[in-house]
Amino acid sequence: MIRARICFGKVVLTVAAVGIFSSISPAQDTYKPAPENLKARQEFQDDKFGMFIHWGVYSILGDGEWVLHNRKLQLHDYERLPGFFDPEKFDAKAWVALAKAAGMKYITITSRHHDGFAMFDSKLSDWNIVARTPYKKDPLKMLADEAHRQGIKLFFYYSQLDWHNPDYYPRGRTAWDNGRPDKGDWNAYIDTYMNGQLRELLTNYGPIGGIWFDGMWDKPDADWHLAKTYALIHQLQPTALIIPNHHQAPKPGEDVQTFERDLPGRNTAGFNTTFVTDQLPLESCNTLNGSWGFDIGDDKYKSAEEIEEMLVRAAGNNSNLLLNIGPLPNGEIQEEFATRLRVVGEWLSKYGLSIYGTRGGPIAPGDWGVTTQKGDTVYVHVLNWKAPLLALPPLTRQVASAQELINGTKVQVAQSEHGVVFPVPAPEKGQSDRVIVLTLK
Numbered sequence: 001m002i003r004a005r006i007c008f009g010k011v012v013l014t015v016a017a018v019g020i021f022s023s024i025s026p027a028q029d030t031y032k033p034a035p036e037n038l039k040a041r042q043e044f045q046d047d048k049f050g051m052f053i054h055w056g057v058y059s060i061l062g063d064g065e066w067v068l069h070n071r072k073l074q075l076h077d078y079e080r081l082p083g084f085f086d087p088e089k090f091d092a093k094a095w096v097a098l099a100k101a102a103g104m105k106y107i108t109i110t111s112r113h114h115d116g117f118a119m120f121d122s123k124l125s126d127w128n129i130v131a132r133t134p135y136k137k138d139p140l141k142m143l144a145d146e147a148h149r150q151g152i153k154l155f156f157y158y159s160q161l162d163w164h165n166p167d168y169y170p171r172g173r174t175a176w177d178n179g180r181p182d183k184g185d186w187n188a189y190i191d192t193y194m195n196g197q198l199r200e201l202l203t204n205y206g207p208i209g210g211i212w213f214d215g216m217w218d219k220p221d222a223d224w225h226l227a228k229t230y231a232l233i234h235q236l237q238p239t240a241l242i243i244p245n246h247h248q249a250p251k252p253g254e255d256v257q258t259f260e261r262d263l264p265g266r267n268t269a270g271f272n273t274t275f276v277t278d279q280l281p282l283e284s285c286n287t288l289n290g291s292w293g294f295d296i297g298d299d300k301y302k303s304a305e306e307i308e309e310m311l312v313r314a315a316g317n318n319s320n321l322l323l324n325i326g327p328l329p330n331g332e333i334q335e336e337f338a339t340r341l342r343v344v345g346e347w348l349s350k351y352g353l354s355i356y357g358t359r360g361g362p363i364a365p366g367d368w369g370v371t372t373q374k375g376d377t378v379y380v381h382v383l384n385w386k387a388p389l390l391a392l393p394p395l396t397r398q399v400a401s402a403q404e405l406i407n408g409t410k411v412q413v414a415q416s417e418h419g420v421v422f423p424v425p426a427p428e429k430g431q432s433d434r435v436i437v438l439t440l441k
């Protein structure tokens, strides 16, 4: 590890000295993912369902993770928050167990959000949970250890946008007068501070699933030194996937394309790109209620059936679903989240084989539903269809047999050059998905 570090340091030094970045840098424009990275991408796609967690000192105010910005707070006021952030009910074991009970295969947690406050033990500054809070402990370390014990992958969300560090300068779209000096060293911010913290996250927490970047949209035209940052990550942990939430087409060195509050290719949220790569795994993130960080007034909880449908539609669009919860400042996950997640988990214990390990199926997704596929098996997920017969476009392969997933009842399929027609059982009350399993010849 140390050798790799020195090695990397040398390369970077050479680059700086010669200044011809593309020819000799550890650049990612010629990025050839390591074999273990490609394997990690496959596993990521197989996993399909992850838990997104937004948790920080902002949780205390119960007004979302953007509260510093939205209320135009002064830093000297916001800086009081860590002094009474003491999540004595935080239980890494319970969090991981809940994710597992929900059928989730990975967790992506905010290591720091836009307030720049590190929820981990960072030596790069004292703006972190161990140095500034009465809690004094590193919850990410506990979570990482527990995730490894319980066999679930842990990813770190990391905000490149920083409302606290003066070196995040010049400021971007979210600049406001919060008491920062009007000068700062951008290169130091990226190369020393951010990459220093990333090195900590990739060194001190065992094998991690990857880094989920957010905030580049704040300064779309800035030089984020991506090649250097991405190379650092891939060098420290080749299996760690880089998942950037920049709402643009993937850039060299990135391993997953992610979509915020939308399925791939859709832009109902107003900030996503409709471009969808066919080269990388896809991930769609969304909220269980309407918020990322804890919002005390947000009761718009999605039902278990709505979450199941979101997951099925994601899978049919060849994508993962990363579903967010915002834990309470005391470290508890509120019952409204937990009960729904457990219902989804029970549902997955029956329907999971039509989701995990699959890829988007041979028939284009539609309002009626989606298909997923694993080898010679196609799962037809009927989500919104009232009539007793469903007619789908033609398949290029012959169907050998068909059955209802839930009870094995045989289904008669009529196949012609015009399409595939078969009866679907009437939906039961509260049922999100009816799955017909087609076995191809």
Ligand code: JFZ
Binding pocket: 054, 065, 066, 214, 217, 245, 260, 271, 285, 292
């Ligand atoms: C970003 C974060 O700002 C948010 O707090 C949360 O972490 C989410 C997962 O990711 O959300 C954004 C980012 C950019 C825009 C909107 C939401 N934008 O550019 O309009």
